[in-house]
Amino acid sequence: MEQSSTSALLQGTVLDLASDVVSALRSGDHARAGSTLTAGGAAEGVARAAVRVLGADTLLPSVLLRVTPDPAQLAVFKEAVAAHPPRHDAAPTVMWSHWAMTRALRRAEHPLTGPPRDEPDAEPDARWLDDAGWQFLTHQLAVLAPLALPGEECAVTRVARGRPVDVARGFVRAVRRRDWQQAAGAGRWLTLLDGVPDTLGLEAGLDFVRLMGGSDPRVALQLEAARLMPAGVLL
Amino acid sequence: MRVREVEESALDWVWTHRDRFALGDDALAADGQVNRTWKPLGELTQVCASVSRCTPPGDPLHTRVSELLDFAWQQTHRGELFPLMQSLEPFATYPLEVYAAFASAGLRHPGYEASAAVLTRTRGWRLTEQYPTRRLGVLEAERRSGIDPHGDVPQALGRTWLGGLPEPWTFERAAGYALTHVVFHLTDWGRTPRGVPEDLADYLLHWLPPWLDTCLDARMWDLSCELLAVAASLPRPPEPAVLEDAWQRVAAARAGSGAIPEEGAAQDAAGADPGPDPYDFADCYHSTLMAAFAAALATAAAARPPDVRQAARPAGQGAPG
Numbered sequence: 001m002e003q004s005s006t007s008a009l010l011q012g013t014v015l016d017l018a019s020d021v022v023s024a025l026r027s028g029d030h031a032r033a034g035s036t037l038t039a040g041g042a043a044e045g046v047a048r049a050a051v052r053v054l055g056a057d058t059l060l061p062s063v064l065l066r067v068t069p070d071p072a073q074l075a076v077f078k079e080a081v082a083a084h085p086p087r088h089d090a091a092p093t094v095m096w097s098h099w100a101m102t103r104a105l106r107r108a109e110h111p112l113t114g115p116p117r118d119e120p121d122a123e124p125d126a127r128w129l130d131d132a133g134w135q136f137l138t139h140q141l142a143v144l145a146p147l148a149l150p151g152e153e154c155a156v157t158r159v160a161r162g163r164p165v166d167v168a169r170g171f172v173r174a175v176r177r178r179d180w181q182q183a184a185g186a187g188r189w190l191t192l193l194d195g196v197p198d199t200l201g202l203e204a205g206l207d208f209v210r211l212m213g214g215s216d217p218r219v220a221l222q223l224e225a226a227r228l229m230p231a232g233v234l235l
Numbered sequence: 236m237r238v239r240e241v242e243e244s245a246l247d248w249v250w251t252h253r254d255r256f257a258l259g260d261d262a263l264a265a266d267g268q269v270n271r272t273w274k275p276l277g278e279l280t281q282v283c284a285s286v287s288r289c290t291p292p293g294d295p296l297h298t299r300v301s302e303l304l305d306f307a308w309q310q311t312h313r314g315e316l317f318p319l320m321q322s323l324e325p326f327a328t329y330p331l332e333v334y335a336a337f338a339s340a341g342l343r344h345p346g347y348e349a350s351a352a353v354l355t356r357t358r359g360w361r362l363t364e365q366y367p368t369r370r371l372g373v374l375e376a377e378r379r380s381g382i383d384p385h386g387d388v389p390q391a392l393g394r395t396w397l398g399g400l401p402e403p404w405t406f407e408r409a410a411g412y413a414l415t416h417v418v419f420h421l422t423d424w425g426r427t428p429r430g431v432p433e434d435l436a437d438y439l440l441h442w443l444p445p446w447l448d449t450c451l452d453a454r455m456w457d458l459s460c461e462l463l464a465v466a467a468s469l470p471r472p473p474e475p476a477v478l479e480d481a482w483q484r485v486a487a488a489r490a491g492s493g494a495i496p497e498e499g500a501a502q503d504a505a506g507a508d509p510g511p512d513p514y515d516f517a518d519c520y521h522s523t524l525m526a527a528f529a530a531a532l533a534t535a536a537a538a539r540p541p542d543v544r545q546a547a548r549p550a551g552q553g554a555p556g
Contacts (some may be wrong), residue, residue, distance in 0.1 A: 133476065135448060165441060165552040172445035175404035177452070195552055197441050201402030208404065 006046075013050040017058065018217035024061035025224040038072040044079075051080035055097045056104035056146035057221060063149060064228045069108050081105055093143045095124035096156060100146045126155030137163060138170020142185030145222055148192055150229060157192075164195035171205065180213025184222035191229040238537075241486050242530035244493030245523045246286070246299055248512075249279070251492070253303060255516045258310045263319055269329055273320070275520055277333035280307045282528045284340035285424050289535040296531075304340050311337070314344025321347070325354055328363060328373045335376035339423070343381075352382050361385045367394035368413040368420075375420040392417065397435065403442035408458065411446065415461035418468055425468040425532040436469050444477045451484045454499025459485060460525035467532035478533070485526060494519040495526045 016036040037047050037058075051058050058077055062069040069077075081101050086094045129137060137159070141148075147156050160167060167189055174183035187206045190196050206226055213219045256279045262272045283300040290297040311317060314337065320330045331351050337343070354360055355377060365373070371391045374384045392398040397414040418439070421430040431439070443466055450459045463481055466473050488495050488502070491511030496502055496519050505513035 134444065163552050169442070169445045172404045172406070172442060173449055176406065176445065176449040197437075199400050199403065199438050199441065201404075204402055205404050 010046055010049050010053070013046050014053045015217050017047075017050045017054050018221045021054070021057060021060055022217050022220045022224055025064065025221070025228060028065055028067075037076045038070060044076075047076055048080040048083055051077055052084055052097075052101075054218075054221075056100040057225070059104045059108050060146070060221070060225060062108055063104065064225065074105075074108055077101070077108075078105060092124065092126070092128045093140060096126075096144050096147065099124055099154075100144070104146075123155055126159060129156070129159045134163070134166035134169045135173060138167055138174065138186050139182060141167060141170075141189050142174070142182040145185035145188050145225070148185075148189045148225070148229075150192065160189050161193060164190070164193040165197060167193060168196050168200045168202075171200070171202075175205065175209065178212070180209055180216065180219045181222070183209045184213070184219045184226070188222045188226040188229065191226045238482050238530045238533050241482065241489070242286070242296065242527050242534065244489060245495065245527035245530065246296060246493075248493035248519075248523050249303065249527065250299060252516065252520070253279075253306055255520070256307065256310070258316070263316065263323065265323065271517075273329065273333050276307055276310055277336045278521060278524055280304065280333075280340060280342075281336035281424060282524045283307070284336060285426070285528055286531040287340065288426060289531040304342065308337060308342045314342065314347055317344055317347040318350055321350065321354070326357075326359055326363065328365070328369075328376070331355075331380060331382075332372060332376045335379040338380045348381050351380060355382050355385055366413070367391060367398075368396075368416050371395060371417060371420045375423070379423070388421075392421070392432075397438075400434065400438050403438075403445065406442070406446050408455070411450065411458050411462070415458070415465050418465045422468045425464065425528075425535075428468055428470045428536075431469055433470075436471065439465065439469055440471065440473055443473055447477065447481050451481060454488070454502065455497075456485065456488050456495050456499075457497040457522035457525060460495065460522055460529045464525065464529035464532055467529060467536045472536060482533075489526075490514065490519075493523065495522045497522045 013036060020036050037051070056063075059069055059074075061067060081098070084098075086098045090098075129140065132140065141156070141160055144156055147154065148160070167186055171183055171186040171190060174180075174186055184206075187202065187209060190200070190202050196202060206223055209219065210223050214223060256276050258272055258276060261267045283303045286300045287297060287304065290300070308314070314334075317330055317334050321327075324330075334344070334347060334351070338348075363373075370386070371388065374386055374388055374391055377384045395413060395417050396410045397417045401410070418431060419425070421432075421435075422428055423430065443462060447459060447462050447466070450462060459481065463478070463485065466478060466481075472478070485495065490496075490505075490509065490513055494512060494514050496505075496514050498518075501514050501518040502509070
């Protein structure tokens with residue numbers, strides 16, 4: 001009972017946090033966003049766990065809109081990165097999510113100069129995607145949607161760039177399965193890829209996902225990211 | 236798993252249950268149920284005509300479908316029933332559509348063709364109100380029956396769901412059945428893959444994989460088999476992994492008798508210990524026929540010379556191919 005109420009609390013906090021990000025992306029100003037992390041909206045442990053779930057997208061407004069992150073929010077993010085390093089046998093998506101958070105943190109801390117060059121980010125292994133079928137590939141990419149950023153360069157983005165048709169197929173599959181979160185995540189990747197068949201109708205597809213699933217802030221977050229992506233400043 | 240095994244077991248089931256395709260006394264009744272009489276017989280004939288073409292004369296499957304074609308032709312009294320059926324409802328298109336399946340197998344009735352040509356010359360026939368996919372089917376039925384088609388195929392194609400290259404995520408059941416039949420009509424039921432225009436072939440190669448995958452997940456076995464038949468009717472084949480996975484799943488859906496249910500609901504109704512032949516005829520005859528049809532086309536496509544069987548995307552995704 002206690003476990004399920006904790007889980008419900010975490011889920012609610014993730015949704016609140018995602019709503020904050022959506023508001024910030026829509027308004028173009030983090031100050032107008034909600035304050036799940038900064039105004040005692042959630043207990044510390046739950047807030048950190050929620051940041052882990054949302055991953056690097058917690059700082060997406062500062063990345064896509066080039067606004068300075070709120071210091072208190074950044075502090076919680078930093079704690080979340082430091083408090084839960086992945087175990088060496090963690091799933092690849094966990095490894096990559098952590099890597100993306102670390103990278104986002106360094107970018108946020110060095111907004112003008114970028115991350116110091118003498119500290120290259122050690123990328124996790126991406127071989128788990130080498131022989132991935134298009135269904136699994138799209139699922140994994142949707143989980144790692146925070147890596148879908150203009151100009152992002154890493155092994156996962158290179159895999160995605162090599163398989164635009166497969167990601168497009170995954171988008172179709174996700175829509176057919178009414179898996180709006182996966183569809184929105186795949187759609188966000190597709191806005192960055194060359195070679196997506198025109199017949200996909202991505203713009204109308206993203207509108208459809210918004211119509212059907214946009215009330216979930218996690219879906220809305222991906223759709224807002226996709227909307228801003230073409231105009232996004234290269235990292 | 237060999238695709239051929241699916242073809243063999245499906246045709247075993249068809250052979251064992253051939254009497255269920257027989258025309259009853261109600262076939263020419265004024266209030267007859269065409270969908271329960273002539274339609275299954277026409278579908279049996281079409282599938283047997285296609286399997287016959289895909290298998291060499293010495294093959295036991297060729298012999299089996301030849302016998303089934305004889306059986307079906309006898310049901311029509313060697314074509315004599317077609318003029319009678321047409322006289323009941325002269326401007327209905329289904330008699331000609333059913334007849335065309337026989338004609339494509341070389342089973343023809345010149346008297347019926349002559350009388351049908353009188354009807355198809357009228358403005359009333361040309362103006363029959365029907366779905367675009369059905370319109371395309373009637374044009375093809377005319378051609379196969381030796382009658383001048385009453386309209387233009389590209390124009391009819393342009394009014395179909397598939398012909399308009401719709402967003403692939405708008406695919407639903409009705410669109411799926413419409414698109415499979417468009418391909419069947421364009422290719423004369425798999426006989427001429429080049430009948431699929433290049434832009435349609437590209438479109439289908441892109442989007443068949445997610446349609447197949449989601450139909451199989453939903454246990455829509457009938458539509459899945461039709462999509463597999465489409466995959467085998469294209470000028471270039473989809474990626475082998477897509478087909479292998481789909482055929483494995485179709486093969487696993489077979490009952491001991493070789494029957495494949497139309498939908499998963501029939502499997503649920505049959506329970507955990509269904510026995511070898513658990514489905515009502517109406518719940519499995521069409522999907523079992525479509526499995527045999529798709530398997531025959533797939534086997535024949537795999538045997539085509541390499542210069543005809545190019546890879547779907549030789550230059551890789553995203554590269555000009």
